[in-house]
Amino acid sequence: MTKQTKENSGNMELVVITGMSGAGKTVAMQSFEDLGYYCIDNLPPELLLTFLKLLADSDRKQKRVAAVMDMRGREYFDSLIGTLDQIEAAEGFDLQVLFLDADDSTLVKRYKETRRKHPLSHGGLVSDGIRKERQMLSELKGRARYMFNTSYLRPRELREKIVESFSGTEKGAFTVNVMSFGYKHGIPIDADIALDVRFLPNPYYIEELKPLTGLQSEVYDYVLKQNDTKELIMKLEDLFRFLIPRYKDEGKAQLVIAFGCTGGQHRSVSLAEYFAEKLSGEYKTSVTHRDIKHRKG
Template sequence: MSEKKKQLLIVTGMSGAGKTVASHALEDMGYFVVDNLPPTLLSSFWDLMVNSNDFTKVAVVIDLRMKSFYKDLINAVNSLEDNASVQVTTLFLDAANDALVARYKETRRLPPLVSRGGLLDGIVAERQILTPIKNRANKIIDTSQLSASQLKQKLIATFSEQQQQPFSIEVMSFGFKYGVPIDADIVMDVRFLPNPFYLPELRPFTGLDQRVANYVMDKPETKEFYQKFLDLLQTVLPGYIKEGKQQLTIAIGCTGGQHRSVAIAQQLARDLAKDYPVNVTHKEISRYTRK
């Protein structure tokens, strides 16, 4: 029997996006957490840890406080991924520029790259430097709308007892006018479908209302699209499971996230729940109030 791999979680991302909260949450989950380790020492550090029986889950937090070493991070990750004794996962914590500006103003701190430029200039410069590692990350969490406790719960749901968690699906509706969810694995644009917004009798309601759902789902173009989309998902989902993915987020978007995306997401959640644990959320419904 082959020896079970030890787990290494690399936590990085934008300054102010929640890495401190993440490190505390991971400690609560039994991870040995090391903060601000230079990437050039990552491989050597892991060599020490792998020879100890006291550590099975290690999290390393790396940010631009060590900006002179940050360019070495991708090389270090590549090296560790070739190590048969370690399972490497990279978590990137992100947040929108306006959310980061608000947080820095509240704490009266400055981003690492602010010097002669303004606050936003420093954030933009940092985002540019971090793009390569963000593109390599296994998991991206957007903390723009998350409180500290909500981020902790999301981390627990994602990483606590990771090997024992069954595969699950998060189906989400959203509005493109408010931005695409950054943590979505699959994004489907349904803005080409007939829009109930233009019917005065349906406009005040959402896709949770049966009248709106019927209007969207009963259209011939919707039926054809939906069946093909469902067939595609049922084809690819076993592949995600085989590759070890434990949670898949499917985001369905329309213009405002009120009608079409909600109706499609609801139906998709019902159909996928026949074979998988499914949770459904609607990001934009709270923006609308019935009068």
């Protein structure tokens, strides 16, 4: 069955919500409920396709379903990949996988705050359970059409991302998310393309620019007027003209382009702002400055 046939408007839309335990699946499910999705929590995967067919044949004619599938099912979870294959091959369903992730340190902190046991820790360390879970979820993560890193997201911000991605009238609209980050705070795990711009002259070492960020014109203009920046922009514009349409044609719903500098305040912010504006003429675009809140002074 071709992708074009599968995307007929009469199909039932199924969003499988999965990912790391503690990454925000409960908040995600509540968000889908608010959007009018029929939500299922932790149904054994073998029963999912049967349930969807029953729902499709019922008088309710439910067109949007969200199903949380995670490690709480343990012995049933191994069958999820096969179930997703069956759903993709079946008539009448449009499948999307939303994978929620977070940094290990964030997940450990959340478990300590809630005093809950990780489903794979078996009475041991939470970090051991997290490591096992990452290994078990690696294939599923690769199938995700949407991937959100919730390490730095408040529940309200996660809801906003879900609403932005799943409530639009443009079903399956392709989005380019441009991000800035600081390498000292870690590389964002949801970046499809991470670009290191630490080779550019650093405004941090200019006294009047140090307390500012790339959101302010003094820093933005300083970064963009550098000869190396001008050459980099020219090369990246050519690269993005080649890459982005191919990511879109492959069926990705979003592409995350992340620019990184040392602290995530000056160079990366300036370039993220530039390319978010540049790409907005062709694509639905958003911009996030992950580490700008770490600014001192």
